[in-house]
Amino acid sequence: MTGPIGHLLVGPRSHGVVRYAQSVFDAVRAESADHRLAHVLTLGAGVVSGLDECALVHVHVTDRLFGRTPPQARDSVLALFAALDRPVSVTLHDLPQPSDGPAMQARADFYRAVARTATGVIVSSHHEASLFAEYVDATIGVEVIPLMFNTVRVDKPSESAELTVGVLGYLYPGKGHLETLQAMSGLDPSIGFVSLRTPSPGHEDLADELAKVAAEMGRRCTVTGFLTDDELIRASAEVTVPAAYHRHMSASGSINSWISAGRRPLVPSTAYTDELAARSPGVLTMHANNDAALRTALESAFANPASTWIDPAVTPSPTAADVGRAHERLFRRWSA
Incomplete structure (x- = not known):
């Protein structure tokens, strides 16, 4: 140089x-x-x-x-x-x-x-x-x-923790927040929905829309707002089932954030997620790229919450x- x-x-x-x-x-x-x-x-x-x-x-x-x-x-x-x-x-x-x-x-x-x-x-x-x-x-x-993955292993919460489905990343159209909430229709209403982070500028109305749909379902809905890195890691550990139903991603920092926190998120099978799964086996739970498959994946994850955590022996790459x-x-x- x-x-x-x-x-x-x-x-x-x-x-x-x-x-x-x-x-x-x-x-x-x-x-x-x-x-x-x-x-x-x-x-x-x-x-x-x-x-x-x-x-x-x-x-x-x-x-x-x-x-x-x-x-x-x-x-x-x-x-x-x-x-x-x-x-x-x-x-x-x-x-x-x-x-x-x-x-x-x-x-x-x-x-x-x-x-x-x-x-x-x-x-x-x-x-x-x-x-x-x-x-x-x-x-x-x-x-x-x-x-890259900046892997941080966190402690699993106690079994008495509140049951939730979480979506990580800024709220904006097409990110999958609303579709994930709607896919929870068959789950017990006591299971809450959590959006980790804040709406993107100009899309604050999406938080109101999520709250409205959740209320109609009789379900709790939380939009956390801005989280520091440490707060995001703790919040990622507290979610029962992590989901990333962004169907048109070309690369995803949100999925990496779940994985870096030791979580194994539910993701649709796309060109990008297939590539990631091939490079780092064991870090994703894949389902078909449609709403019905997401509903089934959510039900399966609640039946087996351990499946939402990455095996400690797995090292995500790169x-x-x-x-x-x-x-x-x-x-x-x-x-x-």
């Missing part, structure tokens, strides 16, 4: 992409001290501060962090690359796919413009790589580094050290 590697975090630290970018920096820094970190809430004057000695700057990118619309986000990211005036590599998150609906084309245009300008491109699953090739640009090669080494190898190549 001709100089240190810079890591630029853009957006609020509570955002999942920003949190993961911090985790990647921590993992790479554990492999080599030759890395620098800068963080800004929004782009503007002084962004380059602290990065001017870097041979390469790495940025984690999703369109929603850089503009209200994909075209605005494109202009913002390209202006950033020009201001940095050095090679810039990216990790792309939330790849465009048909489930985006009418927004898909504009989102694909954004990711194409970013990838064509970047020195190197990373995605977080082979499924994302296939989405990139099909909907963004098949002529640009991407590197795959799967999302670890933070694996991810740190993989990034370090790419950064050395791209900054040579």
Whole structure:
């Protein structure tokens, strides 16, 4: 390397992409001290501060962090690359796919413009790589580094704890919160529903909708709001049955959070979850990708709560050290 590697975090630290970018920096820094970190809430004057000695700057990118619309986000990211005036590599998150609906084309245009300008491109699953090739640009090669697991073993709660079904992650349309609650219709009304974390900005109404549907079922509904990392781990342990019924995921930090806490969530069989199950056997409980299969999986999990915990002998892959080494190898190549 001709100089240190810079890591630029853009957006609020509570955002999942920003949190993961911090985790990647921590993992790479554990492999080599030759890395620098800068963080800004929004782009503007002084962004380059602290990065001017870097041979390469790495940025984690999703369109929603850089503009209200994909075209605005494109202009913002390209202006950033020009201001940095050095090679810039990216990790792309939330790849465009048909489930985006009418927004898909504009989102694909954004990711194409970013990838064509970047020195190197990373995605977080082979499924994302296939989405990139099909909907963004098949002529640009991407590197795959799967999302890391920061495994923290927690104590199982006592059998007298309140019975619940939990969904982890920010509340937004398509994440599966409402569908999971509706799939609980055959369960005893004493079993509560818990949404771990807060609604995404602009989707606060979803919390009210969950409460309304739960009330009609005679069921408790809790939306926890913001949780610190330690609070999230404790809350993840307290849920009786963890579920992740996000049917159009391309990579999932929420599923990783369940697994990192030692939980074995119920997930639909999709290209991404099949890939994850093959890479880390024993960390997921799979069901068919439909509402009826989810209902059956919930019933089976309550009949056997031990199935919702990962065997202590299982080590999810990749670890933070694996991810740190993989990034370090790419950064050395791209900054040579």
